[in-house]
Amino acid sequence: MTPAPEHLVIAPILIPFFAGALMLLYGDDRQRKARLILSFGSAIALLLVALGLLGRASQSPAAEGGAMGFYLLGDWASPFGIVLVLDRLSAMMLLLLAVLALPALTYSLAGWQRQGTHFHALFQFLLMGLNGAFLTGDLFNLFVFFEVLLAASYGLLLHGSGAFRVGAGLHYIAVNLTASLMFLIGVSLIYGVTGTLNMAHLAGLIPTLSEADRPLLHAGAAILALAFLVKAGMWPLSFWLPTAYSAGAPPVAAIFAVMTKVGVYAVLRLSMLMFGPGAGPSLGVGAEVLIAGGMLTMLFGLLGVLGTQALGRMAGHLVLVSSGTVLAVIGFTLAGGGNAMLAGGLYYLVASTLASSALFLLIEPLSREDGDIAAMLALTADAYGIADPLEDEDAATGLAIPGSLATLAVGFGGCLLVLAGMPPLAGFVGKLAILSGLLSGGGLSVPQDWAWTFLALLLLSGLATLIGLVRVGVQVFWTSDLAAQKIWALEVGPPAALLLLAAAMTVRSEDVLGYMDATSRALHSPPVYTTGVSLAPRVTDGAEATE
Numbered sequence: 001m002t003p004a005p006e007h008l009v010i011a012p013i014l015i016p017f018f019a020g021a022l023m024l025l026y027g028d029d030r031q032r033k034a035r036l037i038l039s040f041g042s043a044i045a046l047l048l049v050a051l052g053l054l055g056r057a058s059q060s061p062a063a064e065g066g067a068m069g070f071y072l073l074g075d076w077a078s079p080f081g082i083v084l085v086l087d088r089l090s091a092m093m094l095l096l097l098a099v100l101a102l103p104a105l106t107y108s109l110a111g112w113q114r115q116g117t118h119f120h121a122l123f124q125f126l127l128m129g130l131n132g133a134f135l136t137g138d139l140f141n142l143f144v145f146f147e148v149l150l151a152a153s154y155g156l157l158l159h160g161s162g163a164f165r166v167g168a169g170l171h172y173i174a175v176n177l178t179a180s181l182m183f184l185i186g187v188s189l190i191y192g193v194t195g196t197l198n199m200a201h202l203a204g205l206i207p208t209l210s211e212a213d214r215p216l217l218h219a220g221a222a223i224l225a226l227a228f229l230v231k232a233g234m235w236p237l238s239f240w241l242p243t244a245y246s247a248g249a250p251p252v253a254a255i256f257a258v259m260t261k262v263g264v265y266a267v268l269r270l271s272m273l274m275f276g277p278g279a280g281p282s283l284g285v286g287a288e289v290l291i292a293g294g295m296l297t298m299l300f301g302l303l304g305v306l307g308t309q310a311l312g313r314m315a316g317h318l319v320l321v322s323s324g325t326v327l328a329v330i331g332f333t334l335a336g337g338g339n340a341m342l343a344g345g346l347y348y349l350v351a352s353t354l355a356s357s358a359l360f361l362l363i364e365p366l367s368r369e370d371g372d373i374a375a376m377l378a379l380t381a382d383a384y385g386i387a388d389p390l391e392d393e394d395a396a397t398g399l400a401i402p403g404s405l406a407t408l409a410v411g412f413g414g415c416l417l418v419l420a421g422m423p424p425l426a427g428f429v430g431k432l433a434i435l436s437g438l439l440s441g442g443g444l445s446v447p448q449d450w451a452w453t454f455l456a457l458l459l460l461s462g463l464a465t466l467i468g469l470v471r472v473g474v475q476v477f478w479t480s481d482l483a484a485q486k487i488w489a490l491e492v493g494p495p496a497a498l499l500l501l502a503a504a505m506t507v508r509s510e511d512v513l514g515y516m517d518a519t520s521r522a523l524h525s526p527p528v529y530t531t532g533v534s535l536a537p538r539v540t541d542g543a544e545a546t547e
């Protein structure tokens with residue numbers, strides 16, 4: 001009997017889509033509670049669905065961890081129709097996004113959601129685009145979901161007021177529109193050569209391409225990669241990121257921490273399918289570019305951390321350090337780095353994203369003494385004709401936390417330990433796993449000096465993070481009157497939850513690394529993906545088999 005279709009696979013797209021569409025019907029500010037109920041209901045449902053999908057991806061008996069689920073939209077067989085694909089990597093990214101969404105939404109209750117009527121609707125459409133990008137199995141729909149998430153991110157980044165935010169938002173829009181153009185050009189070249197945009201079908205065709213067509217395919221892939229690397233923030237395409245991320249409201253910046261990883265995810269997915277094992281003459285194409293670009297991004301990020309005293313820009317540069325590290329790991333993997341290094345890179349990706357998101361949520365409480373945030377919120381409240389969020393304590397913020405200085409110090413210290421890779425938290429475990437895989441992998445197709453340079457940069461980036469954040473900590477906790485400020489439970493709870501998850505990753509590091517190792521092995525076996533997609537069952541086939 002043919003198995004039933006995996007209807008749960010499409011839920012991460014449909015849930016935020018319908019929630020966001022319904023919120024557009026509640027345009028009156030007096031209907032804020034209805035939007036809150038829909039928004040949090042959607043976020044909780046996404047978390048439960050992501051946990052279910054992760055469990056399903058983990059428990060399937062497919063070889064080498066290649067557990068997969070499929071959903072054929074319109075019941076069209078692959079490669080002719082649109083297919084959604086669930087495997088360990090996509091399930092991991094779905095859960096990471098769901099885990100970040102709930103704390104960001106909770107934090108927005110501390111006044112930030114009142115900056116505009118459509119904050120929650122835009123947030124849901126952003127979740128829809130991100131989930132779709134993680135699940136789609138073809139390049140055209142990857143472009144569609146990229147545009148959905150980008151359109152929502154434009155609105156979220158511009159949500160509020162102030163010349164700095166508007167300027168950074170317009171810059172962000174211009175850069176991403178250019179990246180979208182490159183995306184279309186790259187997709188067009190690939191389709192012109194292969195006649196398909198289905199990722200699995202494309203991976204199967206690449207080894208059989210003629211030598212005359214192969215350079216055009218590589219050119220199309222390079223242009224397509226530029227679009228992904230803009231989103232991933234690889235140097236020199238990363239000049240926009242620190243300014244844009246520091247300009248966003250804290251809950252927006254917190255969810256943007258995973259948006260950079262969408263570009264990383266796309267690079268990893270397509271590079272392992274198109275240029276990984278079994279790619280024939282195209283094996284390892286782009287590995288040197290990813291290694292060099294990743295290391296330069298790490299260097300740019302660590303210099304940015306040392307060169308700024310503004311915590312918002314520093315957090316943006318720390319996102320670049322994280323992104324550059326994982327991009328370099330992907331490059332070494334393509335160059336023969338082995339399973340262990342990629343498993344460590346995936347572990348580090350999750351840990352650094354959790355800590356970066358928590359740090360973005362801590363920026364406003366740590367800088368409240370400056371009064372900039374309060375002035376901005378007051379201006380926004382006046383423009384929308386609502387009460388000042390900072391004054392409406394009962395409606396906007398809830399309970400004040402006693403010992404605010406100590407509470408913030410603990411949270412800030414946790415972010416520092418994870419991002420700097422200091423023991424005992426998850427950042428240290430991730431970096432140790434990366435270094436262990438690098439030193440024990442062998443068989444690299446790039447000079448060994450590259451590996452030692454990456455090792456040095458990994459250690460230097462941790463040292464730069466430690467110096468930069470300690471310097472900010474000294475300024476905030478020793479030379480300010482932050483203890484006199486009120487810190488609210490809704491501002492402390494979300495980053496605390498993210499840091500607790502990072503701590504849980506440390507405690508259960510063996511299990512988490514085991515999952516990442518199985519994910520890495522699946523990525524190193526493209527036939528598991530391609531065969532699974534090509535044999536994905538149609539509903540009508542299942543009905544006929546049942547009869």
